[in-house]
Amino acid sequence: MDRARKQELQSENLEEVFLPLRDAPYLDYFLSCKIYVAFEDGILAGLIGFRPGSLNFIYVDPTHQNKGIATELIKKALVELERPVRLEVFTNNERAKALYRKFGFERANTITEKWSDEFPVVFSQDTMELR
Template identity: 30%
Template sequence: MRPYAEADWATIARIHDAARLDELRDSAGPEAFLSLEETAEGEGLFDGQLWVAETRGTVTGFVALDGDEVTWLYVDPAHYRRGIGRALLRHAVAHAGDRARVTVLDGNPNALALYRSEGFVVLETRTGPLAGNERFTATGHIMERRAVTLPDDGTDRKG
């Protein structure tokens, strides 16, 4: 895991564009697709912190965090199911503070399963304009994960 560098642009654009089609397939539909080049600035890709995951020196995914919200998380489809998305998510959550939020499109069961397995719960489900391509409608699950705190009952847990 490392911070994004300008030299990563072409690679993260390729990753986004391939993975976004998978994300849209069973939600808003592939006809709602817009490339990263078309959406990055308007959708705030660079508004917060941005990291890339590398596997053997090759960028295989990226995650963006704006405040406490995971705003982007994409993994190269050639590297799905290898723990890269989980590592990216954990990295972002570690920088989010006491809570982390994310919106996951309905129809993306793999993403929902990942977030649930990392302690996120659905707070609300909304249907409205698709972020990034408002000409289309989508349903999104707003999810949150709060940091675990143990009650201070006066016992010594060191031992």
């Protein structure tokens, strides 16, 4: 796990909730998405996964951020997706939400949950939609 993602998870008190992909119970879900990858100088810089009607995940390595990689990945995915398209994003991730708004996504819903297991946290995410 890279430092930026670890910091993001720590800021949401979710670091202990996530597992390495190879151990993840959601591996089948991940692999059920169509995935595009971006390389820079032969190095994997980012990836996006989507399914009909939704952008499911996007990740750009911190050393490759601010170079337009996320923008290009989203553009490529949106060419293939029929509207409406939905995505979910942490409520406090303003940087990501600003990027999505540039494509016309608007907040459709906010869900806030209190998880009360070994690591009690308040989890809040926005659903954004492009019509």
